[in-house]
Amino acid sequence: MSTYYEKIEIVGISDKSYEDAIQNAVNEAKNRFSELRWFEVVEFRGGINDNGSVQYQVVLKIAAKKEG
Amino acid sequence: MSTYYEKIEIVGISDKSYEDAIQNAVNEAKNRFSELRWFEVVEFRGGINDNGSVQYQVVLKIAAKKEG
Amino acid sequence: MSTYYEKIEIVGISDKSYEDAIQNAVNEAKNRFSELRWFEVVEFRGGINDNGSVQYQVVLKIAAKKEG
Amino acid sequence: MSTYYEKIEIVGISDKSYEDAIQNAVNEAKNRFSELRWFEVVEFRGGINDNGSVQYQVVLKIAAKKEG
Amino acid sequence: MSTYYEKIEIVGISDKSYEDAIQNAVNEAKNRFSELRWFEVVEFRGGINDNGSVQYQVVLKIAAKKEG
Amino acid sequence: MSTYYEKIEIVGISDKSYEDAIQNAVNEAKNRFSELRWFEVVEFRGGINDNGSVQYQVVLKIAAKKEG
Amino acid sequence: MSTYYEKIEIVGISDKSYEDAIQNAVNEAKNRFSELRWFEVVEFRGGINDNGSVQYQVVLKIAAKKEG
C-alpha cells in the first residue's frame, strides 16, 4: 500500500478577488472530494461586466489523497 | 453557493476530421457528465494506417458545471 | 524604408468547422486592416450547446503589412 | 456577418493589489475600446521600492467585441 | 458508438526510483479505474529527508478506455 | 534488437482544410520514408491571398518505424 | 563597469493573500540581498488545511542590482 494522490482540475469564480475565487473552489471541491492537500493555479482569467466591473475566474489543479 | 466547474480531459477519435473527433468525444462525455459548457483542444495527433490513410485523434479538456 | 508587419490577435467563430471559423475571422479582419499576409493559430476552443452540438472558436494572430 | 473579437494586450499597475491593477487596466481600456468582454492574465510582475514596498504590475489580454 | 478515452492525473511516490513510483501509481489507479492503456509523465519532483536521502515523486496522466 | 522509431518534422499545405494538408504531407512522406505509424501536429498556420482566401499550412512530426 | 543584475528564486507564504506572500518574501530577501529592483511571479500554489482554509504560496524571481 503506497501513498497516492489524484489531481482534479476545477474553476472557481468570485466578484471580489482571486483569493476568494480559490477559497470558493476549494469549498465546493471539499463537498465532493475528501482529503484535499494542495493546489496549483493553472490560469487566471476574468469576465468584464457592461459597467466595467470584473469577475475573477481561476483554474486550479487540486490534489486529493486516496487510500491505497 | 457559488458557480463551480470541473474539467475532464478526454480523447476523441475519427476517420473523417478533427471536428468529427471532437463531436464524438463530446457525445460520449455527454453520456457520462451533465451540463457540459465549453472545451479547449489540448493536442492534435493521429494514427497512420498501412495504406497511408489517417485516423484523427484529439485531446480535449471539457468543462462541466456542478451544483454548488 | 523597410518592410514591417503588425500582428493582430483575433477570435473567429463558426458552427461548422475550424476552417470556417478562420475564414470568418479573416473576412472580418479584412474589413478593418489592409494587406493581411499570414496567420498562426494560437488556440482552438469551443462552446457546447444544451443539445450537445459544438460551436468552434479559434484564436488567430494575423500579420498585416504596413507601409514603412 | 459573424461574431468577431479582437484581443488587446495591456499593462496595469497598482500599489495595492493585482486585482486593483487589473481593474485600473480595464478602466483605462474602457476609455479606448468599447464592448470589452473577458481577459486573461498573461504575466504577474512587480517593482520593489527602496523601502521594500511593492508595486504590482499585471499584463492582460482583453477581448473586445467588434461589429461584423 | 466510438472509441473514447478519459485521462486521469495522479501522483506516485517511491523511495527507490521514478520507475517504481510510476508502477506504484499505475497499481493504485488499476484498483480504481479499468482498462488503463498509456500514460505521459507530466512532472518529476522529489522530497529530501534530513539525512539527504531522496523520495521520488512523479505526476502522470493515465488514459483509460471507456465503453462508448 | 529492439523497437525503435525516428521522428521527421514536415510541412503540409492545402487550399481546402487542415485535414487535407495533413493527408498531403503524409502522402509525400510515404514516398520518402517507410512504415509511418503516428503523427503529432506541432503548428497550425496559414497564408492569406489577396482576395482573402486562405491557404492552410500544418507542421507535423511523423514517427517512422525502423528495423533495429 | 556595466550595469548587472542577479536573479534569485524564492518562495513566500501567507495565510492571507498572494500579495501578502509576495511582501513577506520581499521582506526576507531584503535582509539577505541588497538593492532589490523587480520581480516576476513564476508560480502560484497553495496548501489546504483540514478545515479547508488555504495557505497561499508564491514562487518569485527577484532581481538584485550588483556593483560591477
Added chain:
Amino acid sequence: MSTYYEKIEIVGISDKSYEDAIQNAVNEAKNRFSELRWFEVVEFRGGINDNGSVQYQVVLKIAAKKEG
C-alpha cells in the same frame, strides 16, 4: 488616472543582423505609436536566399505608454 501601457506585436526585417532588424522595427513603430518604452523579443526567424545568404526576421512586443 493611472499609468497604463499597450503592447503591440510587430515584425522587423534586416539583411545585416537581428539588432538591425529590431532597430528597423522600432523606427517604423515610432512613426505610428508614441512613447515607446520597452520591448521583448518573441521570436527569431529568417529567410534563406538562393545563394545561401540570410534575411533576419524578428518578432517583437513593444510597450507604448498611454495617457490615462
Added chain:
Amino acid sequence: MSTYYEKIEIVGISDKSYEDAIQNAVNEAKNRFSELRWFEVVEFRGGINDNGSVQYQVVLKIAAKKEG
C-alpha cells in the same frame, strides 16, 4: 570549415527502465548515424499492459557531429 551538428529525434522503448530505453535508442541510432555526442529527453511516456506492467517509452533528441 566549421563545427556543425544535426539533431535527430528518436523513440526508445524498454520493459525495464527509462535508462534502458535511452541506451536502446542510442544503440540503434549508433548503427544509423555516426559521431553521436549528446542527447536531450523530450518526453517520458509509457504503455500499460493488461496485467498492469509498464512499458517505458522515451523520446530523445540526439546530436550527431558532421564533417563540415
Added chain:
Amino acid sequence: MSTYYEKIEIVGISDKSYEDAIQNAVNEAKNRFSELRWFEVVEFRGGINDNGSVQYQVVLKIAAKKEG
C-alpha cells in the same frame, strides 16, 4: 518572521542512472546549503561516449529553508 525558501539550480551527473545523478547533486548541495526540502527536475540530458555508453545529466531546482 515568516517561512521562506530559496531555490538553487544545480546539475548532477552519473554513469549509472538519473536517480543516481539526482542523489549525487543532492549530496553536493547538502555540503553547501542547509535544510534542503524538495526539488523539481527541470531537464534530463546526457552525454554519449565513443563506445555508445551514456552519461546521465540532470538539472534540478532544490528548495532550501532559510531562517526568517
Added chain:
Amino acid sequence: MSTYYEKIEIVGISDKSYEDAIQNAVNEAKNRFSELRWFEVVEFRGGINDNGSVQYQVVLKIAAKKEG
C-alpha cells in the same frame, strides 16, 4: 503533387556572433540539403573559455523544399 517541406534541426557555432553562427550553420546545411527556404531559432546558448571569452552556439530548424 503538392508542395512539401522537411525541417532539419542543426547547431551552428561561431566565436564572433549569433548571426555568424547562423550563417555557418546554413552554409554547412546547404552542402547537405538542397532548396533551403527559411529557419527558426530554437535556442541560443554558448560556451565560456577560461579567459572569459564566449563561443556562440545556436540551434536552428531549417525548412527544405522537397519535390513531391
Added chain:
Amino acid sequence: MSTYYEKIEIVGISDKSYEDAIQNAVNEAKNRFSELRWFEVVEFRGGINDNGSVQYQVVLKIAAKKEG
C-alpha cells in the same frame, strides 16, 4: 566526489548588441563566481530611449563548476 554545477541567472546590458550584453554579463559574473563553463539565453528584451535608440538587455543562465 562527483562533478557538480550551479546555475546562476543574471542580466546583462549593452547599447551595442546582444553579444556585447552577453560578454558584459559574463565579465561581471567572472568577478563573482569562478569556473564558468556555459550559458543559455533565457530572454531577449530591451529599453527604448526617447530618440528611438535601443538598449539591449539579455537574461542568461550561467553554469559554474563547483569542487565536490
